Amino acid sequence: MKILVPVKRVIDYNVKVRVKADQTGVDLANVKMSMNPFDEIAVEEAVRLKEAGIATEIVAVSIGVAQCEAILRTALAMGADRGLLIQTDQDIEPLGIAKLLKAVIAEENPNIVLMGKQAIDGDNNATGQMLSTLLGWPQATFASKVVIEGDEAKVTREVDGGLQTLEVKLPAVITTDLRLNDPRYASLPNIMKAKKKPLDTKQVADYGIDVAPRLKVLKVAEPPKRSAGIKVADANALVAHLKTAGVL
Amino acid sequence: MAVLVIADHDGAHLRDTTLKVLSAAKALSPDIDVLVYGAGSATVAVQAAKADGVRKVLTAESAGLNADIAEDVAALIAGLAASYDTIAIPATAAGKNFAPRIAALLDVSIISDVMEVVDANTFVRPIYAGNALETVQTSDTKKVLTVRPTSFAAVAADGGSASVEAASAAADFAGTRFVGEEKVTSDRPELGAAKVVVSGGRALGSAEEFHAVIEPLADKLGAAVGASRAAVDAGYAPNDYQVGQTGKVVAPALYIAVGISGAIQHLAGMKDSKVIVAINKDPEAPIFQIADYGLVEDYKTAVPALMAALG
Numbered sequence: 001m002k003i004l005v006p007v008k009r010v011i012d013y014n015v016k017v018r019v020k021a022d023q024t025g026v027d028l029a030n031v032k033m034s035m036n037p038f039d040e041i042a043v044e045e046a047v048r049l050k051e052a053g054i055a056t057e058i059v060a061v062s063i064g065v066a067q068c069e070a071i072l073r074t075a076l077a078m079g080a081d082r083g084l085l086i087q088t089d090q091d092i093e094p095l096g097i098a099k100l101l102k103a104v105i106a107e108e109n110p111n112i113v114l115m116g117k118q119a120i121d122g123d124n125n126a127t128g129q130m131l132s133t134l135l136g137w138p139q140a141t142f143a144s145k146v147v148i149e150g151d152e153a154k155v156t157r158e159v160d161g162g163l164q165t166l167e168v169k170l171p172a173v174i175t176t177d178l179r180l181n182d183p184r185y186a187s188l189p190n191i192m193k194a195k196k197k198p199l200d201t202k203q204v205a206d207y208g209i210d211v212a213p214r215l216k217v218l219k220v221a222e223p224p225k226r227s228a229g230i231k232v233a234d235a236n237a238l239v240a241h242l243k244t245a246g247v248l
Numbered sequence: 249m250a251v252l253v254i255a256d257h258d259g260a261h262l263r264d265t266t267l268k269v270l271s272a273a274k275a276l277s278p279d280i281d282v283l284v285y286g287a288g289s290a291t292v293a294v295q296a297a298k299a300d301g302v303r304k305v306l307t308a309e310s311a312g313l314n315a316d317i318a319e320d321v322a323a324l325i326a327g328l329a330a331s332y333d334t335i336a337i338p339a340t341a342a343g344k345n346f347a348p349r350i351a352a353l354l355d356v357s358i359i360s361d362v363m364e365v366v367d368a369n370t371f372v373r374p375i376y377a378g379n380a381l382e383t384v385q386t387s388d389t390k391k392v393l394t395v396r397p398t399s400f401a402a403v404a405a406d407g408g409s410a411s412v413e414a415a416s417a418a419a420d421f422a423g424t425r426f427v428g429e430e431k432v433t434s435d436r437p438e439l440g441a442a443k444v445v446v447s448g449g450r451a452l453g454s455a456e457e458f459h460a461v462i463e464p465l466a467d468k469l470g471a472a473v474g475a476s477r478a479a480v481d482a483g484y485a486p487n488d489y490q491v492g493q494t495g496k497v498v499a500p501a502l503y504i505a506v507g508i509s510g511a512i513q514h515l516a517g518m519k520d521s522k523v524i525v526a527i528n529k530d531p532e533a534p535i536f537q538i539a540d541y542g543l544v545e546d547y548k549t550a551v552p553a554l555m556a557a558l559g
Contacts, residue, residue, distance in 0.1 A: 016512065017376045026380050093357050094348065120493070123375055126348035126358045129318065133352035138423035139318055141345050144487070154427065158487055160341040160440075160496075164316070165427040172423070178477070178494055179487060214357035218370065219383040226519065229540040231531075235553035238525065241541050247444075247502040247523045248469075248558075 001148075001170075002057045003046045004110035005080060006101055007039040009064055009071040010121040019222045026121075026220060035071045038116025040078075041176040044183040045146060046114050047079035054148050055112075057081050061104055063097055065089055069199065076194035077186030083199035088211075090204070094122075096211030098130035103207045105135065110171065112153065117142050117175040132173035140168050142177040249333040250279035250303070254325065255296055256338040259288035262295040264441040265338045267402035269395045270299055273336045274403065275365035279303050283328065283415065285321060287314040293412045300404040305412045312420035316342050319421035322349035328415060329354055329390060334368070339394035339497075340440075347394045356388035363399040377493040377516035397440065398499035398520060432486050434473075439489065442472035444502045445521070447491055450478035451507025451528070451547060458484040461551050462506060468558055474498065474518075476508045492517035507547050510535025527551065 011017060012032040020027050035043075049055040060075035061084040062068040072083035086100060105113065113132075118125035132139035140146075140155035144163065147154040148170075156165045158177045168174075186194070204211060232238045242248040251273040256265040266282070273280045281304045282296045289307040296305045306328070312320030325335060325346070335350060337343040339361050351358040363381065364372035370385045371393065439445065446469065448462040458479065466473045475485035477492055491498055493516040503521035508514060510526070510533055518524070519538055526539035529546045536542045543550055 011376070013513070017379045019380050026376060095352065095355075095357050098352065121376055123377065123493070124348075124358065124360050125344050126351070126360060129345065129348035130352040130358075133322070133349045138421070139345075139349075140424075141318070142341065158341065159316075159345075159429075161488055162429060162431040163487075164429045166317070167425040167427050169423040179481070214388050215359070215384040215386050217382055218385055220375070221381050221383070223374070223378060223381050223519075226524075226538045226540075229524070229536075229538075229542060231536070231542045231544060234545070235543065235550060235557045238541055238543055238554065239557040242502065242523070242525070245523050245540070 001055050001112070002059065002108065002110040003049065003055045003112045003114055004105060004108055005039070005042050005046050005058060005060045005075065006113070006115045007043065007060055007062050007071050007075050008036040008119045009033050009062065009068045010036045010119055013037055013120055019220055023219045023221055025217070033067070035074050036116050036119045038118060038176050038178070040183040041178065041180050042114040042116050043075045043078050043080060044181045045176060048181065049148065050079065059084060059108055059110065061086065061101070063088065063092060063100055063204070072199055073194050074186060076197045076199070077191045078184060082197065085199065085201045086204055087201055088204040090211070091213070092211045093213050093215060094124050094126040094130055095214070097127050098134055099209045100204065100207055100211065101131050102134045103209060112170060113173045115173070115175055117177055128173050128175035135173070138168035138172045140166050140172060141175040143174050144177050144179045146174060146180070249277065250281060250331060251277045251334045251336055252325070252328060252332040253280055253282045254335070254337045254343065255282050255284040255292065256340055256343070257284060257288065257292040259286065260291060262292050264402055265340065265397040266296065267299060267405060268397040268400040269336050269338050270301060270403045271400045272362065272365055272395045274301055276334055276368055281306060283308070283325065285309065285313045285324060286316060297410040297412055298406045298408050300407045302408045302410040305410050306415040307412060308415045308417045310417040310420055313417055315426035317421060317424050317426065318346040318349055319424055320417070321346040322353060323418045323421070324415065325350050326353040327418060333389065334391040334393065337394045339396050343394050347392055351392040354390050354392065356390050356392055357386060359384060359386060359391065359393045361396045362393045363396050377512055378519065379512065396497060398497055432488055436466060437470070437472045439472040439474055439496050439498060442498070442500050444469045444471035445474045445498055445500045446471045446504045446506065447474035447476065447508060448479055448485065448506050449476040449508030450482060452479060452484055455484045461547060465551055465555060468555060476514050505535055505539070506551060508535055509533045510538065
C-alpha cells in the first residue's frame with residue numbers, strides 16, 4: 001500500500017508574526033520556517049502504518065519555493081521514502097494545490113493521501129476536502145484515530161460535541177487532527193540518511209494546470225489591539241470590577 | 249442574486265450560530281433562503297422560517313445527510329447552487345468539513361472564516377492564528393463562504409414568516425459509511441454560544457482538579473467550560489472543550505482563564521471576548537497582556553476566594 005503525504009513549509013508556529021508596514025502581507029524575511037505541524041502528524045501516521053507493515057512506500061510532496069526541499073528532507077528523515085518538490089514562487093490557493101495534487105496522484109497512484117487538516121499560515125482547512133472531491137474519493141477529515149482494515153479505513157473524527165467514526169473505502173483522503181499522534185524527532189543518523197533518499201524536482205508549469213489565484217489580497221492588517229488591562233489585588237476587587245463592567 | 253444559508257442545528261433546535269450567519273448574509277442580499285438538512289429538519293425548519301429576513305426554508309433528509317457525511321451534504325448543496333450566487337456556511341467543524349467540497353464541485357475558491365463582509369465580493373478573514381486579518385476580493389462568480397459566527401450579531405429569532413419546502417437529496421455516496429458517534433453530554437451552555445466561559449489550563453494538574461475547581465465556578469456563573477490545548481492533551485478535559493486556533497473560537501461577554509499561560513494558539517480562540525479575566529500565579533504569563541483584569545495568585549486560593557466573593 002502506497003501513501004502520499006503532502007507537506008507545507010510555513011512560518012514556525014512559535015514565531016510571533018508581524019504584518020508588513022505597507023499592509024501587503026506578513027513579513028517572512030529572516031523568519032524561521034518549519035513543516036506545518038498538522039503535516040508532521042500526517043508524516044508520523046504514515047510512518048507508523050509502514051512500521052505496522054501496512055504501508056510499503058511513503059511519498060512526500062511539497063509545492064512551493066526551492067527551500068521547501070528542506071521540509072521534504074525532514075519528512076524523509078522521519079521515515080518517508082521519496083520526495084517530490086513542485087517548484088513555484090507563486091502563492092497557490094487550496095483549489096490550485098488540490099488540482100496539482102490530483103495530477104501527482106494520477107502518476108503515483110497512492111492508496112491513501114494523508115495530510116494535515118489545515119496549514120497554520122492560511123488557516124483555510126480546505127485542500128484535503130477539495131482534493132478528495134476532485135478525485136471522487138471519500139474523505140475523512142480531522143482524524144484522531146486511523147485503523148486500516150483491508151481496503152477500508154476506519155477513521156475516528158473530532159467533531160463539535162464529541163467524536164464520530166466513519167468507514168471509508170480506499171483510496172481515500174484522510175486529514176489529521178492534533179490528537180492523532182505525537183510526531184517523532186528525526187535522529188541525526190536518519191537526517192544523514194535522508195540526504196541520500198531520492199527527491200525529484202518539477203515545475204508547476206510541467207503539469208499544465210491553471211492555478212491562477214481567484215482571490216486578490218487587497219490588504220493584510222493587524223487585528224485591533226486590546227487596551228491594556230489592570231491587575232487587581234484580590235478576588236473581591238475582581239468581582240467589584242466585573243460588576244462595574246456589567247458582565248456579572 | 250440570492251444567498252443560501254446552511255443551518256446549524258442539533259436535530260431539535262436551531263442554533264444561535266445560524267442566526268449569526270443570517271446576519272452576515274443580510275449584508276450580501278435581501279433574498280436569503282435557509283437549508284436545514286438532517287434528522288429533525290422539519291422541526292427545525294419551523295424555527296428557521298421565523299428568523300428575521302428569511303425568504304424560504306428548504307429541508308432535506310437522507311441517511312447520509314442525517315449522519316452529516318460531507319460527500320452527501322456537499323452534493324445536495326452544490327445541486328441547489330444554480331439559484332444562488334453565495335452560499336454561506338457556519339464555520340463549525342461540520343461546516344468546515346463540507347464547505348470546501350462545494351467550492352471544488354463549483355470550481356471556485358473557498359473563503360474561510362469570514363469575519364466581516366465589506367461588499368458582495370470582498371471579505372475580511374483571519375490568517376496566522378488571528379494574528380493578521382486579510383481582506384480578499386474574489387473574482388469567482390459563485391462564492392462559497394464559511395462564516396465565523398462570533399464575529400456577527402444574531403438576527404432576531406422571530407418575526408419572519410418564510411415558506412418551507414422540501415429539497416430532494418441525491419443518493420448517498422457509496423464510499424463512506426457512518427459507524428457511530430460519541431457525544432459529550434453536558435447541561436451547561438454550549439461553548440460557542442455561552443455568554444460566560446470559564447477555561448482551565450495545564451496548571452490544574454489533573455482531571456479531578458479540573459472537575460473540582462473549574463466546573464463549580466462555571467456552574468456558579470452559568471458559564472460554559474473551556475480548556476487550553478495543554479489541558480486537553482494532558483487528559484484533564486475532553487477534546488471539544490478546547491478553545492483556540494485548532495479548537496473552538498469563542499467571543500463571550502466574559503472569559504475567565506484559570507491557569508492558562510496564553511499561547512498564541514489559545515489567544516486565537518478567545519481574544520475577541522468582551523472582558524477577559526486571567527488568574528495565574530506567574531505575573532509574566534502572556535495572558536496578562538490581553539486580560540482586562542488580571543489576578544496574580546495561585547488558582548488554589550484565588551478560585552475559592554472568587555467563589556466566596558460571588559456569594
